[in-house]
Amino acid sequence: MARRKKEPRAVHRQNIATAAEELFTKKGIEATSMDEIAQKAGYSKATLYVYFQNKEEIVGLLVLESMKKLYDYIVGAIQEEKSMRERYLLICQGLVRYQEKYPFYFQIVLKGINVNFEQEECLPEEEETFRIGEELNLVLKKFVEEGIAAGEFRQEINSISTVFAFWGMLSGLIQLAVNKEEYIKKAMNQTKQEFLQNGFDTLYHTIAKEKQDE
Amino acid sequence: MARRKKEPRAVHRQNIATAAEELFTKKGIEATSMDEIAQKAGYSKATLYVYFQNKEEIVGLLVLESMKKLYDYIVGAIQEEKSMRERYLLICQGLVRYQEKYPFYFQIVLKGINVNFEQEECLPEEEETFRIGEELNLVLKKFVEEGIAAGEFRQEINSISTVFAFWGMLSGLIQLAVNKEEYIKKAMNQTKQEFLQNGFDTLYHTIAKEKQDE
Amino acid sequence: MARRKKEPRAVHRQNIATAAEELFTKKGIEATSMDEIAQKAGYSKATLYVYFQNKEEIVGLLVLESMKKLYDYIVGAIQEEKSMRERYLLICQGLVRYQEKYPFYFQIVLKGINVNFEQEECLPEEEETFRIGEELNLVLKKFVEEGIAAGEFRQEINSISTVFAFWGMLSGLIQLAVNKEEYIKKAMNQTKQEFLQNGFDTLYHTIAKEKQDE
């Protein structure tokens, strides 16, 4: 009954994680049972526990993966050879793509993780997630500093705090856009994209030096 | 053992809702069982089902109540005889108070409700919640228009879309501040209040007419 | 589907406990599942948890009951208007009856309970069990003292330690007799009763003053 010959552990973990991912995206994390994940992944429920300690670890891995993706999106955006403004918008688009791909982790990442700041009791995946989050903050901070140095961003903005605040505002904006996409369409006749574009622009005024007309 | 002689249905609903409210705030909605609510409210568990169809309806009522409170906060802020800026900040404080008082509905309100836009399957409470939300949007829109008329806010901002975007950004900012209060303290040596104040100011630049240096 | 009208909580607990008791006796505690208990008791599995916090509590109640029974056996034996020797033998018989009725608790009682000496974390049933055990020790100690005073028992025996030692020896003897009843029959052609009688007599020499021929 050996279903797969000799595929490395990581492959099985990925199979399971992928199945879980789809279900989480469709039904939410809490509402998805290990039974369903097993079924979807094509393993027996018990097998799940061969590859993961528990449900939490599956979530943990997925969150970590999502965080990596987010990191890549954003670093990729920043490394483009474009204007500050264009790169800023690419960063925003990165967040949007992230939210679309991992709707549930978006919240988790924005909520719980960093709390375990220097604490012990957490899965290695969670630690790693936190670490990447920190790195991401640094990368963004550098981006802001670069913008200031280039005379494009206003000097007053204390970079780290700004980054963090932006993080919150952007994610709030995106979540709203997603949750109320339909409403936005009907009530103000805008696509999600348009609505977001507006929001991103608006927020850009916040950091950009005067004369930066939208 | 009829606990209260003939008190109207609404009183019992309120008793139950109040008990639920406290538990939800302390432990979260999912983590609170009907058992606990019944216990805290001083009713039998079965009685809960006399006054509410199911758990969801309890949540619905509570969300509605919270929405009313939020409405009051914001309308109250707007009606103050103060400058635009001061009133803007009062609105923000209203949101903060709301988040503090109803941490769990904050998300619900920002997420699911309006989706049922003109749909059938939803509790009367949800409809009402939606209605108040709409009204709130109008009130805020008027506030923005007043600001524009007074020459304090920039003209370009299409009022309804701006209101909505602000809604998202402010709530994102607040949620972040709450979830990472500890982190904010450690990493940037700011209290939640300070961090938020900064964020609100920053966002104010977005709508305020030039020369409005913080 | 209300199976029983208004029987008090204790009745249900007893129903469940009785079913559990039978299964424990037949298959052992570990080997008996809550499912089986529910089935045998004629309740749904979930109902078990209405009346008991968990499996442990069922065991706890049963152990307590058994302890009470044991207490009654022994106090009853001691209160008989007979000679020391006869009463001693009645005590022994009490232990035998106890072992026959509650084979599994015999071990539990002799093993785990008193360990929680003055500790906190234990069910009220366990505390009560411990308390009765203590009382039993006292009763037995008095019996020994009475025997000494009557000039029937040797003076040297430090009463409390003797009681405890006897407790161990008797229970060891009884357990052996039960576990190897068959063997005893075949290897030494004795019934369990005869074998035990001999053992009890032998042990009696230990405490009785000289001239006490078997």
Add this chain to the structure above:
Amino acid sequence: MARRKKEPRAVHRQNIATAAEELFTKKGIEATSMDEIAQKAGYSKATLYVYFQNKEEIVGLLVLESMKKLYDYIVGAIQEEKSMRERYLLICQGLVRYQEKYPFYFQIVLKGINVNFEQEECLPEEEETFRIGEELNLVLKKFVEEGIAAGEFRQEINSISTVFAFWGMLSGLIQLAVNKEEYIKKAMNQTKQEFLQNGFDTLYHTIAKEKQDE
């Protein structure tokens, strides 16, 4: 990854048994999983089933080994060139050592094994265990007879039955002492050793000829 080139079957069995032994002693038999045994032994879990039919057989082997050890202890004690009394106490000490080294088999040996007397369904290890048990009985019987012949032990004691009864009483005493070591300390201010010493002495009166004051 053949771990050991061509070591005989027995070696592997011993490796596994040793690992199991340690875990059993530390956590109990039930609470030890095959997984853990495999890990500790350095084999794959599946390999365990190459050398043992099932978990039970591992226990069986271990019980057998323990029985051999016990046999050695006791025969060793009897062969000492000392007085009956001293040798009796050595036997007791042997039992104590046995209990300390194999706390879990103590019970098993005293309980289940001989039941399968001349029955079919039992592992070869169990048969062997039984055989050694028998031999042990004989050895002890001879010891008793020697004591009687030497005029040290009372004549009335039918040797085989006495041996068996002693077996039960001693083991009961020892188990009690172990299980309630803490309690003995607190309630009667004795160490386990002291308590046992008393018990052994007490029991010695049972077999010793008069004038044998402790």
Add this chain to the structure above:
DNA sequence: CATGAATGAGGCTTCATTCAT
């Protein structure tokens, strides 16, 4: 109306054991 009583459905997790390679 109020509730005591009961439960179906489901959730997570564990573990001894099997089997193809």
Add this chain to the structure above:
DNA sequence: GATGAATGAAGCCTCATTCAT
């Protein structure tokens, strides 16, 4: 022979919900 892989079966427990009284 040794093992990686997989799993069936079982266990304990929780909870929203129903219903007869």
